[in-house]
Amino acid sequence: MSGLRYVYAICRPLEAPLQAQLTGVAGAPAKPLHHHGLVAVVSEVPEQDFTEDALRAHLEDLDWLAATARAHQGVIDALTVVTTPLPLRLATVFRDDSGVRSMIEAREEHFLRTLDRLSGRVEWGVKVYLESEGQESEPAAERPAPKAASGRDYLRQRRQQTRASEDLWQRAETFATALHEKLAAFAEDTRLHAPQNATLSGAAGRNVLNAAYLVPRDRSEEFVELVDRTKDDAPGLRVELTGPWAAYSFAGELPEEERA
Secondary structure, three states: OOOEEEEEEEEOOOOOOOOOOOEOHHHOEOEEEEEOOEEEEEEEEOHHHHOHHHHHHHOOOHHHHHHHHHHHHHHHHHHHHHOOOEEOOOOOEEOOHHHHHHHHHHOHHHHHHHHHHHOOEEEEEEEEEEOOHHHOOOOHHHOOOOOOOOHHHHHHHHHHHHHHHHHHHHHHHHHHHHHHHHHHHHOOEEEEOOOOOHHHHOOOOEEEEEEEEEEEHHHHHHHHHHHHOOOOOOOOEEEEEEEEEOOHHHOOOOOHHHOO
16 A cells, blocks of 8 residues: 555454445545454545645535545445444544554554444434424514504514414424433433534424434334334424434544544
């Protein structure tokens, strides 16, 4: 290998080989790099695309970012089939194999402890959206008021719209809070993420809950059924379930000084 080393994940030695012809970022094959009883799954990437200056430029290229993220996720998904991976952040790169091994040695206890905690577990994501059907979820200030006969009627209509919007949002928050408590009681660990911006995510409606749940793989079917049973309990709300994923939200990150 002569390029930089792109690291996807850390895991224990694989009990089954990776998929044949598994390719990662930049179309390079993903390979295991063994060290101290751990495995870093790596591929070679061109230095001209992954130096600090090059990455800064690529951050402005959404097509490049999307392709890189898809390739990264493809390797993580393949690993999740055969082991419990500890996924690293997108574009974690090192100069050479020696740099990867040094990183493993520096964080060996952390990796082993985290892999023990995540072993046999997967991440499920649950989002709750306040639907925008019929302008129900639009803020009152953004909706045109019905034509009023007088200024007094206009003010009354706006107050009614504001109260209706506040009531709807309160019901959505109450539902989301109850759902999270129910799912958290089932899961081994949880993470509450910031609500997604609809403009960035492209999802319809206002995001009320954006949470991740760490669930034993062999109890995932029960978790899915638990989520499904709630979907009809809140008219005007949409519950979305994603997964199972590698446990990104529960893996932690390398400190900045330990990344290349």
